[in-house]
Amino acid sequence: MPWWTWILIWIALIALSLLFYLLLGIQLFRKFMTTVKELGAAGDKLGHLPAPGPAAGTADDDPQAAPGRLPGAAVFASPRQMRHDYHASKASRVEIRRQRRIQRKAERGQPQALRDIELG
Structure with missing residues (x-):
């Protein structure tokens, strides 16, 4: 080559x-x-989120939302307040489940559990 x-x-x-x-x-x-x-x-898309307040929605629309709370407020809240809110919402959910259980058993004609009767 x-x-x-x-x-x-x-x-x-x-x-x-x-x-x-x-x-x-x-x-x-x-x-x-x-x-x-x-x-x-x-x-x-994320820049146009609705402003919090009465026009955006009420506590009736979202049962999980605490009234008067802004989204992201948990970051600046005290741990004691957040712990209280957590336990209060947990107790509320337990009570709602108990009420549904009592209602369901009453509709079916089933006997109520003793733990449900004592709390009510």
Whole structure:
């Protein structure tokens, strides 16, 4: 093989590798732009959350929401207050389940459990 064929081979290899890197860069840029576009759409969607207050909803709409509480207020509340709120909501849920159980058994004509009768 003459010496100039090696130069042509190396030029072709370098050109192909540069073309490969160029195509890889274009694909990476397109994926990055798609990601940025989706993040922007998600930011727009989350940026328009309704303001808390009487117009956004009442405590009747969401039984889990405490009245007068803003979303995220637990981050700045004291641990004692959050513990109290947790235990109060837990006791409320237990009482609601007990009332449903009593109602269900009364509708079916089944005898009531002694623990349900003593609490009521």
